[in-house]
Amino acid sequence: TILYKKNGSWQTIFSFDELLNQDSKPVTVTFNALGGKMTIPGYTNPREEFELSVSQNSFVNASSIPIPTKDGYTFGGWYTVPNPNPLINGLFTDMVPVTQSIFLYAYWIPNTPQQ
Numbered sequence: 374t375i376l377y378k379k380n381g382s383w384q385t386i387f388s389f390d391e392l393l394n395q396d397s398k399p400v401t402v403t404f405n406a407l408g409g410k411m412t413i414p415g416y417t418n419p420r421e422e423f424e425l426s427v428s429q430n431s432f433v434n435a436s437s438i439p440i441p442t443k444d445g446y447t448f449g450g451w452y453t454v455p456n457p458n459p460l461i462n463g464l465f466t467d468m469v470p471v472t473q474s475i476f477l478y479a480y481w482i483p484n485t486p487q488q
Contacts (some may be wrong), residue, residue, distance in 0.1 A: 388426070400427060400474045411442075430470055430472055
């Protein structure tokens with residue numbers, strides 16, 4: 374819970390309890406590796422796209438977030454827009470509540486050749 378003081382008494386700005394206790398329905402988090410591949414437990418072949426169903430207003434377990442690979446690149450995280458500017462667009466993590474179905478895109482950082 375996040376509070377602030379107004380006229381000598383504490384007021385609630387935001388409550389995780391209220392967020393988590395709302396009626397929830399399943400929503401989908403779609404991970405797109407944008408040319409990379411993800412190894413997903415239960416699937417034989419690596420995949421470029423993976424859908425994960427979670428309860429609305431819940432958090433994605435960190436161990437459920439795939440880490441893709443791509444030759445010549447380093448994975449830089451999941452973002453809600455393809456080709457993000459990491460200084461402007463927010464990084465998706467297991468600390469972000471999922472309030473609706475979303476698409477997440479891999480951010481790739483080109484590897485620098487060794488000199």
